[in-house]
Amino acid sequence: MYETHTIGCEQALQRLLEFIDGELSDDAHEGIERHLLVCRSCFSRMEFESRLKQRLSTLSFSDVPTQSRDRIRELLEGF
């Protein structure tokens, strides 16, 4: 790990999850992006956290059991 002319590892890691979540301002996002270009350790951390987030997203249920969906349709029709 080392300091770059923009931001250091500590600052980058502090906001890495917000970076991955797409929740930073354009300037802050670019600052971390520049750091990741030159820091292999932080880049590896970013890859790991991104993949873990991606794995978690696969837990989303797209299918609702038919019986449950029918119950909700019936409920909505009754409003």
Place this chain on the structure above:
Amino acid sequence: MATISKDAFAAEVLAILGPLHGVARRLTKNDADADDLVAESITRGWQARASLIDRCAFRAWMFRILNNTFISQRRKTLARPREELLPDESGGEERTFSIFERLHRPFLLWFATPEQEFLDKLLREDLERALAALPEHYRVVVMLADVEGLKYGEIAEALDVPVGTVRSRLARARGALQRTLWDVARERGLQTSTASRTSA
């Protein structure tokens, strides 16, 4: 802004029924209770439809009703609800626990990445178990952010907390999830080649 029509309300609900039902299942840990929670939340949503200011915020608005409905149902059944439901915002080791830091070896060759190997070996069941083991206030925020992909602003709306609280709670929740995931993986005997040599 005009109150949402019955047809529009139904269309909005059906478009997010999967995520609503998924979150309800993980909150209640029971399919029958999840069905009841979703139905009750939708009924409450319809009754409170005048409070929906912005149709674009329907998803967050509906998750807020679901979460509040769940909490109010829990309060009826818990003997000491406040102690169970109020999140501890103080944080601790869980905020900083990182699987990456446990496994990463900076001086290995480029193709040897124990942390990626760890992820490759994880099963869906491991992730489900770790998520289910989280305290409720952490499980909710991870489900909304990472499983369902809500933005921080939407989560703040859904949980009725400031965005800053979402940031800090999510950081702690993710640390707690990694801690739990680490324990779940070790219970299953999952070790990476490097971890098995270094983390005894």
